[in-house]
Amino acid sequence: MTTTDDGLQLHLRHWPATAEPARGQVLLVHGLGEHIDRYAHVAAVLNAEGWDVHGWDHRGHGRSEGRRGDIPVADAGAAVIAAAPRWTLPTLLMWAGADRCVAPRG
16 A cells, blocks of 8 residues: 555555566556456566566555545556655556556656
8 A cells, every 4th residue: 555645545556577587667557447456467467578567546446545436637646656666677657548648747
């Protein structure tokens, strides 16, 4: 879990790479009306290729607190970026969904 600037708890998910050292990390962002665990199969493929995968449930989605379905774009990923453990690795953003672009700032 991590906490947003306004005090909501966001559910974090980490799927570690199956080999060390990891090639890099992927920040996986789910779409509206979804939750991060829906992408476990994507994380498994990336893990097998040597990538650490990090994701979270947006506020109001999955196991995160907040009004259901509400994602204020300004803070979509700021708390998650602050909580990420190893930003020294090459990092890719993988955004799923075609409803609107919600990506971390920072």
